[in-house]
Amino acid sequence: xxxxxxxxxxxxLARKIVELKLDTIATFFLSSFSPMGRVWTQLARIxxxxxxxxxxxxxxxxxxxxxxxxxxxxxxxxxxxxSE
Numbered sequence: 001x002x003x004x005x006x007x008x009x010x011x012x013l014a015r016k017i018v019e020l021k022l023d024t025i026a027t028f029f030l031s032s033f034s035p036m037g038r039v040w041t042q043l044a045r046i047x048x049x050x051x052x053x054x055x056x057x058x059x060x061x062x063x064x065x066x067x068x069x070x071x072x073x074x075x076x077x078x079x080x081x082x083s084e
Contacts, residue, residue, distance in 0.1 A: 010071065013058045014078035020054055023083040030076050033066060041066045 004012070017026045033040055041063055052059030065071040 006071075009058070009061050010065070010075050010078055013055070013062060013065070014075055014082055016055055016058055017079055018082045022051075022054075023079050027076055027079055030066075030072050030079075033072070035069070038067050 017023055033044075044063060044066060052062060055062055065075055
């Protein structure tokens with residue numbers, strides 16, 4: 001996983017979210033979560049743990065995305081494109 005670029009990881013994460021049919025809820029969650037991402041990421045480690053397990057190896061990367069508003073926007077964009 002570490003040999004992949006950030007763009008490739010975002011693409012794979014977006015595909016996994018769409019594949020699990022979590023695209024609508026993920027888009028809503030990410031859009032509302034973004035402004036306070038750094039603050040809420042620590043709480044997300046506790047409350048989102050069951051969902052992070054579904055994402056497999058991308059779970060930790062997902063948390064790192066939540067901390068950066070630019071990455072969140074890229075991920076939401078990719079999810080929206082894939083779910084069309």
